[in-house]
Amino acid sequence: AQKITQTQPGMFVQEKEAVTLDCTYDTSDPSYGLFWYKQPSSGEMIFLIYQGSYDQQNATEGRYSLNFQKARKSANLVISASQLGDSAMYFCAMRERGDMRFGAGTRLTVKP
């Protein structure tokens, strides 16, 4: 069964605007971690942000924030003030009991 779902294969955003990348997950384990990674065309997976299932507040890292809605099982990534360098693939991942699963990814294109 698919545990991580990213429903947006591709997204476009104008430079300097904010964009939200969607991610929903499925688990019955009360303890899990949610991650977002960026993968530029060079291929390396770059860690962006982490949210623990017991964290009360939404995680933030610079221009990245994670909109964590536990009851809805969603963990959307918000990128504020988009830059041309943000153009890349973005993967949502969930880790439970050591097992890490990735979504299919969303390709973000930032337009000048």
Next chain:
Amino acid sequence: EAGVAQSPRYKIIEKRQSVAFWCNPISGHATLYWYQQILGQGPKLLIQFQNNGVVDDSQLPKDRFSAERLKGVDSTLKIQPAKLEDSAVYLCASSLVTSGTDTQYFGPGTRLTVL
């Protein structure tokens, strides 16, 4: 702090040939992972090591894939013999420990093309 190192970055082989990839994790990271990422998909875990022991290899095609981490530091992943469907990027990642909250850090990957 140095990141995860992988080599080679690119490899082109013909089907039925053998190939090996090398990974050196971040210093002090006990857990090492090998992922396969087929074009257009997210990474899929092949094998996970905790120090030099295998934690999870349930998705490793053991008839042709093998991996080792003999001294609990660097690791090699081998494919023998390669098939066309093995064309993918092979990513190595490491983390301090194995837990739901521990972040995995990835290397640059090895792009394998099987002709």
